[in-house]
Amino acid sequence: MSAQPEVAADLVARLGAIVGARGLVTDPGEMAPYLTDWRELYQGRAAAVTRPASTGEVAAIVRLCAETRTPVVPQGGNTGMCGAATPDASGNAIVLNLARMNRIIELDALNNTVAVEAGCILANIQQAALAADRFFPLSLGAEGSCQIGGNLATNAGGINVLRYGNARDLVLGLEVVVADGRIWSGLRSLRKDNTGYDLKHLFIGAEGTLGIITKAVLKLFPLPRSSVTALAAMPCAEAAVELLALLRNHCGDRISAFEIMSRNCLDMVFRHIPGTRDSLPAIQPWYVLAELSDTRAGSALRDEFERALAEGIARKFVGDAVIAENQAQAQALWRLRETIPEAARVEGLVYRHDIAVAVSRIPAFIAAASRALETRFPGVRIICFGHVGDGNLHFNAFVPGRERDDAEARAAIDVNRVVHGIVQQFGGSISAEHGIGQSKRDELRRHKSEIELALMRTLKKALDPHNLMNPGKVL
Numbered sequence: 001m002s003a004q005p006e007v008a009a010d011l012v013a014r015l016g017a018i019v020g021a022r023g024l025v026t027d028p029g030e031m032a033p034y035l036t037d038w039r040e041l042y043q044g045r046a047a048a049v050t051r052p053a054s055t056g057e058v059a060a061i062v063r064l065c066a067e068t069r070t071p072v073v074p075q076g077g078n079t080g081m082c083g084a085a086t087p088d089a090s091g092n093a094i095v096l097n098l099a100r101m102n103r104i105i106e107l108d109a110l111n112n113t114v115a116v117e118a119g120c121i122l123a124n125i126q127q128a129a130l131a132a133d134r135f136f137p138l139s140l141g142a143e144g145s146c147q148i149g150g151n152l153a154t155n156a157g158g159i160n161v162l163r164y165g166n167a168r169d170l171v172l173g174l175e176v177v178v179a180d181g182r183i184w185s186g187l188r189s190l191r192k193d194n195t196g197y198d199l200k201h202l203f204i205g206a207e208g209t210l211g212i213i214t215k216a217v218l219k220l221f222p223l224p225r226s227s228v229t230a231l232a233a234m235p236c237a238e239a240a241v242e243l244l245a246l247l248r249n250h251c252g253d254r255i256s257a258f259e260i261m262s263r264n265c266l267d268m269v270f271r272h273i274p275g276t277r278d279s280l281p282a283i284q285p286w287y288v289l290a291e292l293s294d295t296r297a298g299s300a301l302r303d304e305f306e307r308a309l310a311e312g313i314a315r316k317f318v319g320d321a322v323i324a325e326n327q328a329q330a331q332a333l334w335r336l337r338e339t340i341p342e343a344a345r346v347e348g349l350v351y352r353h354d355i356a357v358a359v360s361r362i363p364a365f366i367a368a369a370s371r372a373l374e375t376r377f378p379g380v381r382i383i384c385f386g387h388v389g390d391g392n393l394h395f396n397a398f399v400p401g402r403e404r405d406d407a408e409a410r411a412a413i414d415v416n417r418v419v420h421g422i423v424q425q426f427g428g429s430i431s432a433e434h435g436i437g438q439s440k441r442d443e444l445r446r447h448k449s450e451i452e453l454a455l456m457r458t459l460k461k462a463l464d465p466h467n468l469m470n471p472g473k474v475l
């Protein structure tokens with residue numbers, strides 16, 4: 001039920017007094033982009049969209065919401081895949097979008113850290129690090145529009161997890177506005193700090209359900225001065241896992257990315273993404289895009305890569321391979337991988353799964369899940385890609401008869417149930433990097449043990465007793 005009109009008007013007026021005209025959106029047309037998700041799967045309503053410019057304003061908004069029992073939906077770049085930043089249909093909540101809090105606060109090159117506001121666009125943080133001759137490794141297809149606050153709230157992964165870890169591993173400190181509007185200033189730049197519970201990890205990956213991240217101190221790394229990118233074609237998924245082991249033997253931890261794509265991912269990209277083209281003459285069922293990097297300039301990376309690929313060809317893991325000759329070619333190869341989600345969106349209604357299993361079990365998982373889907377949905381088209389080095393696959397499917405992209409087809413969970421059932425058999429995870437949001441909330445209940453759910457609920461109740469922080473998400 002929506003709030004009484006006069007109550008809502010009073011709330012909006014008080015929000016306006018906190019954030020001013022620039023920080024408040026109430027016009028329905030202007031609010032619309034904030035009320036639907038990237039996949040356009042969820043459509044919500046809200047009393048207002050607020051765009052605070054400082055931690056003080058965030059805290060004042062949250063205090064007002066605590067007083068009026070108004071739910072708050074934190075929102076970053078709104079690129080999330082699980083509907084986690086979209087309010088429900090009641091119209092009672094407000095959206096709190098962090099986009100105006102986009103300052104790089106301080107880069108400490110000697111400490112290898114950068115302090116940022118939560119609304120910083122990920123690519124801008126990468127650029128700031130580069131300007132200081134440093135590297136911030138978090139990298140994903142949405143980096144031009146997702147925000148670091150959203151990345152931390154979802155514990156984002158991306159293409160460099162293999163070497164640098166996921167978002168959680170890249171954080172030293174956080175500032176958070178908690179559910180009653182107090183500010184927890186845990187903005188530390190320390191690499192060692194064993195002073196009790198490590199609170200920052202509660203808020204990382206919590207999808208805004210425990211508090212609002214307003215600032216972060218992030219780790220920086222030495223800038224890679226040489227890198228080599230290659231695309232390899234292969235006959236089966238087993239070959240990809242074998243190639244990863246081979247590359248590890250040859251090149252150690254200089255493998256920074258190792259991505260798998262089924263051939264039909266590439267065909268879909270060629271169909272829908274202008275300027276993309278095939279780089280290898282012979283068609284094979286699977287492809288790997290791998291990158292090696294080194295902090296030493298002119299290191300012998302390319303020779304080592306060539307030797308490893310040649311051994312792969314000799315041992316029949318690799319059918320054919322191309323090594324990028326320059327940066328432009330490397331970018332063109334990366335574009336093939338990074339535009340798969342966009343190409344799938346253009347192609348039609350795709351059932352997405354973001355699963356993780358042990359790296360060694362990836363081929364068996366692909367075989368078992370494909371068999372299960374083909375039995376249940378004859379003619380299903382499986383679009384499989386992902387971060388093999390992390391055991392993370394986006395095991396997506398187009399289902400015959402569901403070309404009609406309507407609400408009923410979108411809401412159907414039968415495809416997910418089949419895939420998640422196989423994930424469970426493999427001791428895997430139903431969400432490797434995208435989070436739970438609203439799209440996997442019910443599935444989470446089926447896959448977590450009672451005690452895990454009970455502990456999670458205890459934390460939620462302790463930190464957000466009135467269930468105002470992004471309600472209806474995760475739990």
Ligand SMILES: Cc1cc2nc3c(=O)[nH]c(=O)nc-3n(C[C@H](O)[C@H](O)[C@H](O)COP(=O)(O)OP(=O)(O)OC[C@H]3O[C@@H](n4cnc5c(N)ncnc54)[C@H](O)[C@@H]3O)c2cc1C
Pocket residue numbers: 038073074075076077078079080081084085098118139140141142145146147148149150151152153154155156157158159206207208209211212213214338341342433434470473
């Ligand atoms: C083309 C494309 C490619 C992608 N590739 C990857 C990939 O490789 N790896 C990956 O992990 N993800 C990927 N994603 C998913 C998405 O980009 C990530 O989940 C990203 O981290 C979300 O950031 P955001 O700023 O857009 O957050 P939003 O979508 O705005 O929000 C996501 C969640 O975080 C919460 N939130 C946002 N900001 C805050 C804050 N300041 N404090 C507390 N909670 C907050 C929201 O309430 C919501 O629960 C991809 C998305 C697209 C569109």
